[in-house]
Amino acid sequence: MTDTAHPAVWRRRTPLAALLIWAGWFALVVLFVFCWHVMNRNTIWEFVWDAPRQAADIGDRMFPPRWSYLPELLVPLWDTLNMATLGTLLGVILAVPVAFLAARNTTPSAAVLRPAALFVIVGSRSINSLIWALLLVAVMGPGLLAGIVAIGLRSIGFIGKLLYEAIEEVDTAPVEAVTATGASRAQVLDYAIVPQVLPAFWGITVFRWDINIRESAILGLVGAGGLGLKLQASLNVLAWPQVTVILLVILATVVLSEWVSARVRKAII
Amino acid sequence: MLEISHLTKTYKTGDKALSDVSFTVPQGQVLGLIGPSGAGKSTLIRCINRLVEPTAGSITLSGEPITGLGAADLRRMRRRIGMIFQEYALVERLTVMENVLSGRLGYVGFWTSLTRRFGPDDVRRAYRLLDRVGLMDHADKRADALSGGQRQRVGIARALAQEPELLLVDEPTASLDPKTSRQIMRLLTEICAEAGLPAIVNIHDVPLAQQFVARIIGLRAGRVVFDGTPDQLTHEALTAIYGAEDWEAMRKGNEEDHEAERDAALRMAAIV
Numbered sequence: 001m002t003d004t005a006h007p008a009v010w011r012r013r014t015p016l017a018a019l020l021i022w023a024g025w026f027a028l029v030v031l032f033v034f035c036w037h038v039m040n041r042n043t044i045w046e047f048v049w050d051a052p053r054q055a056a057d058i059g060d061r062m063f064p065p066r067w068s069y070l071p072e073l074l075v076p077l078w079d080t081l082n083m084a085t086l087g088t089l090l091g092v093i094l095a096v097p098v099a100f101l102a103a104r105n106t107t108p109s110a111a112v113l114r115p116a117a118l119f120v121i122v123g124s125r126s127i128n129s130l131i132w133a134l135l136l137v138a139v140m141g142p143g144l145l146a147g148i149v150a151i152g153l154r155s156i157g158f159i160g161k162l163l164y165e166a167i168e169e170v171d172t173a174p175v176e177a178v179t180a181t182g183a184s185r186a187q188v189l190d191y192a193i194v195p196q197v198l199p200a201f202w203g204i205t206v207f208r209w210d211i212n213i214r215e216s217a218i219l220g221l222v223g224a225g226g227l228g229l230k231l232q233a234s235l236n237v238l239a240w241p242q243v244t245v246i247l248l249v250i251l252a253t254v255v256l257s258e259w260v261s262a263r264v265r266k267a268i269i
Numbered sequence: 270m271l272e273i274s275h276l277t278k279t280y281k282t283g284d285k286a287l288s289d290v291s292f293t294v295p296q297g298q299v300l301g302l303i304g305p306s307g308a309g310k311s312t313l314i315r316c317i318n319r320l321v322e323p324t325a326g327s328i329t330l331s332g333e334p335i336t337g338l339g340a341a342d343l344r345r346m347r348r349r350i351g352m353i354f355q356e357y358a359l360v361e362r363l364t365v366m367e368n369v370l371s372g373r374l375g376y377v378g379f380w381t382s383l384t385r386r387f388g389p390d391d392v393r394r395a396y397r398l399l400d401r402v403g404l405m406d407h408a409d410k411r412a413d414a415l416s417g418g419q420r421q422r423v424g425i426a427r428a429l430a431q432e433p434e435l436l437l438v439d440e441p442t443a444s445l446d447p448k449t450s451r452q453i454m455r456l457l458t459e460i461c462a463e464a465g466l467p468a469i470v471n472i473h474d475v476p477l478a479q480q481f482v483a484r485i486i487g488l489r490a491g492r493v494v495f496d497g498t499p500d501q502l503t504h505e506a507l508t509a510i511y512g513a514e515d516w517e518a519m520r521k522g523n524e525e526d527h528e529a530e531r532d533a534a535l536r537m538a539a540i541v
Contacts (some may be wrong), residue, residue, distance in 0.1 A: 174360045177358035180350070191371050
């Protein structure tokens with residue numbers, strides 16, 4: 001059977017589009033080769049060839065871990081956990097109103113407040129926790145408080161961004177239905193929007209808490225207290241067996257917090 | 270009594286959804302609104318409680334204007350108009366009771382609603398309505414634990430909790446199987462008859478409309494092209510509304526389509 005009325009050839013792209021895509025890939029390869037070249041120009045190869053030996057040397061000095069150092073770490077560990085938890089709490093308290101101001105469907109003013117809220121989110125996200133801590137230690141002096149505020153300020157952006165995206169994705173039908181009953185804006189928020197974003201809210205919060213435990217463990221490096229302070233002290237005196245114990249404690253804490261956050265997220269969804 | 274006169278809606282895109290629609294719904298009348306997709310049925314129903322803002326024309330309920338109301342007055346007007354939706358539009362993660370009580374939001378203050386401490390009259394009314402729609406035992410279940418037909422009953426109870434003077438019903442049976450569709454339509458018409466409540470029902474299913482409503486209005490491209498009793502809805506009238514088609518064949522194919530759609534929807538749900 002021959003059908004001459006309909007074309008037998010079909011291409012997804014026009015020849016020009018296909019050519020442009022190939023050109024794009026080629027440009028990427030060229031860029032990669034160029035970057036490789038730049039990267040290697042300032043490398044001192046003697047050090048690189050030496051690296052396995054150095055790594056073996058440090059590894060050698062790190063073992064066996066000095067387990068007798070463990071009791072000294074319990075208070076800093078507690079501080080680290082508190083820093084992460086209180087910092088997350090501060091972040092949540094500040095991020096929730098920002099998220100509702102930033103979401104297109106809940107913002108009271110798309111012209112002024114929404115851009116302002118988005119700016120707060122971007123500002124918070126653009127600065128790493130370590131930099132926030134560095135600034136805050138300089139402003140507030142060293143200690144846990146600086147760490148808590150640093151964690152809190154960094155968390156605003158993370159929680160705020162994910163939460164406002166969740167708010168914008170709510171199903172509009174219940175919102176319409178609750179509006180149709182004559183409910184006020186606040187009541188629509190309470191009955192139609194909050195129940196829909198609550199699972200996302202808890203998921204985001206626990207996820208951020210999990211990240212914050214990892215981050216707060218190193219904030220001590222810049223003087224914000226917790227395990228990081230011990231890490232810095234041990235590194236300064238080249239006490240490698242102690243460093244090993246600290247790294248293992250951080251690893252155990254992170255594994256535990258991951259487990260908790262996975263359980264919590266499973267429970268709410 | 271609802272009076273609509275010279276209602277026109279033009280969307281920002283320039284689409285004219287309604288042009289010069291006028292009709293009156295007397296007390297206690299259940300009116301079926303039929304027409305092809307895109308004829309403006311949803312727009313018309315949403316103009317009445319101003320979920321969609323009309324471009325021109327006027328709407329009055331018991332002589333009081335709906336068009337032109339300010340925000341606070343519009344809220345007070347909306348609580349007198351109950352609405353029932355195609356996909357139920359319940360808040361899935363709230364309990365059945367919370368969904369029914371949300372029909373009272375226009376009457377209670379923010380703190381009462383936030384703390385869920387509704388007054389005894391509201392709670393008693395909510396239980397009475399759940400009893401009426403046959404869901405007394407499901408009050409504390411989450412809405413997403415119910416079947417489609419049960420959810421639509423909750424939707425009906427929510428609208429009735431407002432003690433409305435008018436019901437707007439948007440495709441109440443579009444996501445239900447033929448048997449449940451009939452049950453829901455029967456429940457709706459019974460309730461309207463009990464309370465002398467006027468209702469406007471958007472409906473795709475012409476045979477279902479003819480079986481349950483007292484009056485039918487046909488929309489085509491935003492204009493009223495038919496207004497009469499179900500008996501007057503002849504082949505010629507249907508052609509005027511929907512365009513030429515073999516109506517006998519369509520009537521037979523109707524039930525089959527419902528089954529096929531439902532089957533496909535179930536399969537999609539399983540994939541997702």
